[in-house]
Amino acid sequence: MKPQVVFVLGGPGAGKGTQCAKIVQNFNYIHLSAGDLLREERSREGSEVGQLIDSYIKDGKIVPVEITIKLLKQAMEKIMQQDQEKYNFLIDGFPRNKDNLQGWEKDMEGKADVRFILFFDCSNEVCVNRCLERGKNSGRTDDNRESLEKRIQTYLTSTRPIINQYSKQGKVRTVDASRSVEEVFADVKRILETEG
Ligand code: UP5
């Protein structure tokens, strides 16, 4: 059985991680956050790319896909080796730009099916405020005004075009993510129930 993938996209702080956690509690999915994997790699002792990841994240720039795809593949393979039944993946925060998409297609085309894109649509203002609020104790190096401005710019110029591209293929399921966690999840649930 090939891994079945849902890409989870949306601006910084749109609620991707929060909603993925709720999906995992209610549906048979494994959650892989590309950002979490990169942060883990950044703090891994002996990592050759830790410093590079660190500077990209602070700058709100998108890490070269070779790094991200390697981490994603490793995580997927590890899970599938442990349990053959686990092949539904939520890939959160990826692909964010053309380079990401090309890297995915190069390595994963034919090896995994991208079923659809779950898009958390949220205004920049709400996104920024959520991240600033979280930044009071998240310890994330990019939850500050300066990094957030860059993250939003990167999102608008690099990630939105990817979402638009998938949209033209009829692959995007959009949720208004500016509402409460429960309201957003009610829509997410409906989408996942419809998609089967
Ligand atoms: N919150 C969530 N939902 C809420 C709601 N409905 N109402 C009120 N509050 C809500 O939520 C953010 C905050 O908002 C939390 O405090 C939450 O409680 C609250 P969260 O669920 O964490 O949102 P999420 O969309 O996951 O936000 P995150 O900050 O993780 O988004 P980003 O996309 O910015 O971060 P990510 O970790 O994906 O990437 C970070 C960086 O890594 C990128 O900027 C980039 O530099 C790098 N990166 C790559 O280079 N390549 C990749 O493929 C992935 C990442």
Ligand code: MG
């Ligand atoms: Mg997240």
